[in-house]
Amino acid sequence: MFCDSRTNQNNHDPRRLTSCHIGDMVFHMKTTLNISDATMVKLKREAARQGRTMSELVESALRMLLTKPKATAELPPLPEFRSGGARVDIANRDALYEVMER
Numbered sequence: 001m002f003c004d005s006r007t008n009q010n011n012h013d014p015r016r017l018t019s020c021h022i023g024d025m026v027f028h029m030k031t032t033l034n035i036s037d038a039t040m041v042k043l044k045r046e047a048a049r050q051g052r053t054m055s056e057l058v059e060s061a062l063r064m065l066l067t068k069p070k071a072t073a074e075l076p077p078l079p080e081f082r083s084g085g086a087r088v089d090i091a092n093r094d095a096l097y098e099v100m101e102r
Helices: 014-027 037-050 054-067 093-101
Strands: none
Touching: 037 054
C-alpha cells in the first residue's frame, strides 16, 4: 500500500493516507509558508479545478520560478535609421497639409 505522488495517482482511499505520508516524508521536506488569504482561496480553487493538491501546485510554481532561464547577455542596441531629413516644418500648418496631400 505505497502511494507514489510522482506518478500522480489520485487514490482517495483513507487507508492509504498513512502510507502516502510516510513515503512522502522520505523524499520531501516539510515547511511553513505565510500565504495571504486571497491567494490561498485562489490556490484552493485552482487545485480543485486541476484535481491536484495545493502542495503540488505550489511546488510546480516554485520549480518554474527557480528553473527559469536567466538573461545573462545584454540586449543588442536598437537599430538606427537615417530618415533623410525633415521634409517640412511641422509648425507650419499650411506646409504640412501641402506635403500630406501629395
